[in-house]
Amino acid sequence: xxxxYSVPVILLTWGCLLTACLKEKQDEGYxxxxxxxxxxxxxxxxxxxxxxxxxxYFWSASGKYYLTSNASxxxxxxxxxxxxxxxxxxxxxRNPSPATKSRMEELVNGVKTKNGNTMxxxxxxxxxxxxxxxxxxxxxxxxxxxxxxxxxxxxDIKAGxxxxxxGGIWWRKDNGSKNTPSNMPAAILAARLYKAxxxxxxxxxxxxxxxxxxxxxxxxxxxxxxxxxxxxxxxNTTWKFxxxxxxxxxxxxxxxxxxxxxxxxxxxxxxxxxxxxSGQLTTNGLLKDEGGGDGGLFKxxxxxxxxxxxxxxxxxxxxxxxxxxxxxxxxxxxxxxxTNKSLILFGPAWDKAPGNSSELGTQLSGxxxxxxxxxxxxxxxxxx
Numbered sequence: 001x002x003x004x005y006s007v008p009v010i011l012l013t014w015g016c017l018l019t020a021c022l023k024e025k026q027d028e029g030y031x032x033x034x035x036x037x038x039x040x041x042x043x044x045x046x047x048x049x050x051x052x053x054x055x056x057y058f059w060s061a062s063g064k065y066y067l068t069s070n071a072s073x074x075x076x077x078x079x080x081x082x083x084x085x086x087x088x089x090x091x092x093x094r095n096p097s098p099a100t101k102s103r104m105e106e107l108v109n110g111v112k113t114k115n116g117n118t119m120x121x122x123x124x125x126x127x128x129x130x131x132x133x134x135x136x137x138x139x140x141x142x143x144x145x146x147x148x149x150x151x152x153x154x155x156d157i158k159a160g161x162x163x164x165x166x167g168g169i170w171w172r173k174d175n176g177s178k179n180t181p182s183n184m185p186a187a188i189l190a191a192r193l194y195k196a197x198x199x200x201x202x203x204x205x206x207x208x209x210x211x212x213x214x215x216x217x218x219x220x221x222x223x224x225x226x227x228x229x230x231x232x233x234x235x236n237t238t239w240k241f242x243x244x245x246x247x248x249x250x251x252x253x254x255x256x257x258x259x260x261x262x263x264x265x266x267x268x269x270x271x272x273x274x275x276x277x278s279g280q281l282t283t284n285g286l287l288k289d290e291g292g293g294d295g296g297l298f299k300x301x302x303x304x305x306x307x308x309x310x311x312x313x314x315x316x317x318x319x320x321x322x323x324x325x326x327x328x329x330x331x332x333x334x335x336x337x338x339t340n341k342s343l344i345l346f347g348p349a350w351d352k353a354p355g356n357s358s359e360l361g362t363q364l365s366g367x368x369x370x371x372x373x374x375x376x377x378x379x380x381x382x383x384x
Contacts, residue, residue, distance in 0.1 A: 042331075042332065044376075044382075045094065052367065054345065054363065058070050066081050070345065079125065083129060084360070085108065087368060089136045104146075122172055123182075124170060125179075125181040128185035131153040132185060132192070134153075135189070135192060135193070138150065154189065165231070169209065179229070180213060180225055180226065184251045185250075186205075188247070191203065191206040194258065195254075195257075203258065206251075224245075224280070225245055242281050242287055246275070246298075246305045249267075249272050253265075256314075272323070275306075276323070285330075286351055291348055292361070294361065295348070296360075299369070300368035303365070304372070307375065311381070320381075324381060328373070331373045334350040334369055335370070337353065338351050338353055338366070340354050345363065346358060
């Protein structure tokens with residue numbers, strides 16, 4: 001993940017710059033009430049399918065990777081492409097089609113080529129996102145090439161740990177700072193590797209990384225997760241991002257599921273409450289606009305792990321109902337107000353439709369939200 005986190009969105013004139021242009025879509029997943037009633041019906045599976053199809057606008061058929069926007073010929077960089085693989089896995093789990101599996105294979109090969117014919121990257125957090133996505137791809141498809149990538153990256157990620165600043169994984173290989181983005185996804189990865197392959201050293205890594213992150217970059221009184229600490233020991237106590245809340249709650253949740261230690265559940269809930277209830281990261285009940293560039297992906301990261309908390313967090317009935325209502329409000333706003341329906345494009349604000357251009361990160365965030373709703377619907381967790 002790069003800094004600065006947010007850059008201006010540049011709207012370009014839409015043209016069929018990619019090899020495949022989708023036809024204008026009818027809104028099949030959204031039904032207005034007859035006779036002016038108050039109930040609107042959302043078919044979340046169809047809506048998620050539309051979001052998956054829209055990713056074709058961003059695909060480079062020659063490079064085999066996703067582009068920085070639907071109106072750009074520049075590659076979308078390593079870590080957003082890792083999240084694009086995660087979104088493909090979401091779609092594959094709902095509908096295990098050979099075409100989606102083929103796209104997943106093409107993507108990892110395209111990223112490897114674009115990355116200098118290696119999956120190893122300068123940024124530890126970028127590799128963590130790719131490893132997490134490849135682990136999910138392996139578990140969904142049983143294709144060992146994805147596991148091999150995960151294993152390769154995990155070995156390199158662990159080499160980023162040092163005892164400087166009391167522990168933690170460096171952000172990048174110049175060893176200038178350590179941050180939540182380079183540690184909490186690593187803790188999630190280590191915990192998931194332990195659950196998948198039962199190697200005690202992976203659980204030890206998950207605990208070690210999480211404990212350092214909690215002690216160094218977490219404010220227990222509020223649930224606020226700080227972004228980073230510089231090599232000189234200075235902590236950033238200014239930035240507040242959904243991304244950091246999401247990765248921290250995700251790591252806490254994974255350890256809770258393994259250990260059933262209520263402390264982890266409490267940590268996850270505090271980080272979640274800061275995101276959804278403190279007013280710091282929401283506007284009128286919607287996750288706030290965090291801009292373009294890297295910031296466009298932040299809400300999607302939060303949504304992914306927030307959804308896992310709803311499904312797997314052993315929440316009280318009242319808490320689960322409240323969180324589902326929050327997720328549903330955001331999704332209904334995105335689809336009814338925040339989507340360019342002609343092209344199925346999402347912008348950084350989930351209550352304002354973009355024009356004819358959208359960045360890859362914001363498109364992925366919207367897709368993650370809609371996939372989350374499709375999953376909750378499939379699990380019969382949405383209100384009737």
